[in-house]
Amino acid sequence: MIKKAILPVAGLGTRFLPASKSIPKEMVTVVDRPAIEYVIKEAIVAGIEQIILVTHSSKAAIENYFDRNFELETTLVQKKKFDLLKEITEILPKNVSIISVRQPQPLGLGHAVLCAKAVIGDDAFAVLLPDVLVQNKAAENDLSLMIDRFNHNQAAQIMVEAVPEHLVDQYGIVDVQVSPVEGESMVMQGIVEKPAVGTAPSNLSVVGRYILPAHIMQILEQTPKGAGNEIQLTDAIAMLQKTEAVEAYRMKGQTFDCGSKLGYLKAVLHYGLAHPQLGAQFKQLIKDLNLD
Numbered sequence: 001m002i003k004k005a006i007l008p009v010a011g012l013g014t015r016f017l018p019a020s021k022s023i024p025k026e027m028v029t030v031v032d033r034p035a036i037e038y039v040i041k042e043a044i045v046a047g048i049e050q051i052i053l054v055t056h057s058s059k060a061a062i063e064n065y066f067d068r069n070f071e072l073e074t075t076l077v078q079k080k081k082f083d084l085l086k087e088i089t090e091i092l093p094k095n096v097s098i099i100s101v102r103q104p105q106p107l108g109l110g111h112a113v114l115c116a117k118a119v120i121g122d123d124a125f126a127v128l129l130p131d132v133l134v135q136n137k138a139a140e141n142d143l144s145l146m147i148d149r150f151n152h153n154q155a156a157q158i159m160v161e162a163v164p165e166h167l168v169d170q171y172g173i174v175d176v177q178v179s180p181v182e183g184e185s186m187v188m189q190g191i192v193e194k195p196a197v198g199t200a201p202s203n204l205s206v207v208g209r210y211i212l213p214a215h216i217m218q219i220l221e222q223t224p225k226g227a228g229n230e231i232q233l234t235d236a237i238a239m240l241q242k243t244e245a246v247e248a249y250r251m252k253g254q255t256f257d258c259g260s261k262l263g264y265l266k267a268v269l270h271y272g273l274a275h276p277q278l279g280a281q282f283k284q285l286i287k288d289l290n291l292d
C-alpha cells in the first residue's frame with residue numbers, strides 16, 4: 001500500500017517573482033486556497049496518509065497553513081464563527097499527518113527526494129511536484145489509478161501527458177514502444193531529462209507524479225549531477241529502468257503549471273468555474289466581460 005508522499009517545496013520559485021519574493025509560490029492562492037492544498041487533496045483522495053514536505057527555511061508558511069492555529073481558533077469561537085472554524089480545522093482529515101525535512105542545499109529534484117530517505121524507510125512512495133495541479137473528474141483520480149497499477153505489478157509508475165514537440169526541452173520525456181492510452185500504463189524503454197528539441201524519444205512528458213520503490217533512494221545516492229548541473233530524479237529512474245520494469249502512465253485529467261504565470265491564470269479560471277459555491281457567478285462574470 002502506498003501511504004507516503006514526498007512533496008518537494010524547497011525551490012525558491014523564481015518563475016513566479018515578484019509574488020514569490022516573500023511568500024512561498026506553493027501558497028499563492030488559486031480561487032480561495034493555496035495551490036499546495038489542491039495537490040495535498042489529490043494525494044489524500046489516492047489514499048496517502050503521510051505527507052513529507054522537503055522544505056526550506058523560507059517556506060514556514062506552508063507548515064503553518066496545515067498546522068492548528070490556537071489563537072485564530074479561539075477568536076473564531078469567541079465570535080461564534082463556527083463555519084469558518086470548521087473550515088480551518090478540517091483542511092486535513094484526522095488520519096493524515098504532515099512532516100517536514102529540510103533540503104539544506106538546492107542540488108536538484110533527485111537530491112530533494114533523497115532528503116526524505118530516513119522517513120521513507122522500506123516503503124514504496126509517491127512523489128508529487130506541487131507546481132503542477134492535476135484536475136480530475138470526480139472518481140477518476142489519476143494518482144489512484146497509478147497506485148492500483150503499482151499494487152498489481154510492483155512496477156514504478158511515471159505519469160505522462162503529450163506536449164507539443166517544441167516544448168519537449170522543458171520536461172522529462174519517456175521512451176515507449178507503444179504509446180499508452182489515457183488511463184493505462186506501458187513499460188518504458190528509457191527516460192531523459194529535458195532533451196533538445198528534435199532529439200526527444202517521444203512527446204510524452206513527465207507531469208510530476210511518480211510512484212517509486214524504496215530502493216530508488218540507493219540509486220539516488222549514486223546519481224551524478226545531470227541536466228542543469230543538478231541531481232535529477234529522471235536520471236535515477238533511467239537507472240532503475242535498466243534493472244526492472246518502469247511504466248509510463250498516461251493521465252486522463254488536465255494539468256495546470258502553476259509555476260508559470262499563464263498556467264496559474266488558467267488554473268484560476270478552471271478551478272474558479274468548478275468551484276461549488278462560486279462557479280456559477282464566476283461564469284457569469286466571464287460572460288459579462290464580453291470577450292470577442
Ligand code: G1P
Pocket residue numbers: 109129131132170171172173193194205206207208232233234
Ligand atoms: C521537473 C522534472 C521533469 C518534469 C517536470 C514537470 O522539472 O525534473 O522531469 O517533467 O518537473 O513539471 P522542473 O520543472 O523542476 O525543471
